[in-house]
Amino acid sequence: KQEVTQIPAALSVPEGENLVLNCSFTDSAIYNLQWFRQDPGKGLTSLLLIQSSQREQTSGRLNASLDKSSGRSTLYIAASQPGDSATYLCAVYGGATNKLIFGTGTLLAVQP
Amino acid sequence: DTGVSQDPRHKITKRGQNVTFRCDPISEHNRLYWYRQTLGQGPEFLTYFQNEAQLEKSRLLSDRFSAERPKGSFSTLEIQRTEQGDSAMYLCASSLAGLSGANVLTFGAGSRLTVL
Numbered sequence: 001k002q003e004v005t006q007i008p009a010a011l012s013v014p015e016g017e018n019l020v021l022n023c024s025f026t027d028s029a030i031y032n033l034q035w036f037r038q039d040p041g042k043g044l045t046s047l048l049l050i051q052s053s054q055r056e057q058t059s060g061r062l063n064a065s066l067d068k069s070s071g072r073s074t075l076y077i078a079a080s081q082p083g084d085s086a087t088y089l090c091a092v093y094g095g096a097t098n099k100l101i102f103g104t105g106t107l108l109a110v111q112p
Numbered sequence: 113d114t115g116v117s118q119d120p121r122h123k124i125t126k127r128g129q130n131v132t133f134r135c136d137p138i139s140e141h142n143r144l145y146w147y148r149q150t151l152g153q154g155p156e157f158l159t160y161f162q163n164e165a166q167l168e169k170s171r172l173l174s175d176r177f178s179a180e181r182p183k184g185s186f187s188t189l190e191i192q193r194t195e196q197g198d199s200a201m202y203l204c205a206s207s208l209a210g211l212s213g214a215n216v217l218t219f220g221a222g223s224r225l226t227v228l
């Protein structure tokens with residue numbers, strides 16, 4: 001059974017810092033991995049999608065990496081801003097399932 | 113196309129009442145998913161459809177829950193005899209599943225249910 005874990009559960013940093021969010025999954029037979037952002041009480045916003053054949057994806061200040069063999073992904077946020085404050089969710093698709101399996105998220109607070 | 117639409121966005125109901133949520137997927141998408149998210153947790157899979165066929169249901173989907181996707185277009189999720197534990201955000205997603213197996217889900221804004 002696929003399990004997705006995110007560390008840390010919560011993170012508080014001062015504005016301007018670079019930071020890394022971690023995601024690990026137990027079944028490496030995935031088709032893709034997505035990172036989402038969720039603001040309080042809102043739906044999910046897709047940030048980055050990494051196909052299983054890819055090692056990383058970049059969008060602006062965000063960079064996501066994927067090491068499928070070790071079951072790990074990281075989301076790097078450069079020069080954090082207070083507007084980055086949100087919950088960040090990692091999810092994997094594929095393997096033995098036809099659905100996205102989510103982690104419990106990392107709650108990020110960027111202090112001005 | 114405006115993406116995945118969900119209605120209502122917020123529903124407040126009394127315990128024991130029935131509620132129904134609607135999801136309109138992206139028009140060319142053949143798969144439709146329902147997820148439930150409680151406070152502080154990641155979304156949990158409930159069920160999914162390929163066209164009009166319901167292919168998988170989670171054990172979280174008790175007999176008070178029923179989902180339909182008539183004609184393979186919009187979907188409804190009905191909860192009968194609501195309980196306070198049903199309070200959650202109900203998320204819908206759709207995708208175009210291909211033969212390769214890769215599948216990218218697009219999520220709606222969600223329907224928040226509060227059971228008093």
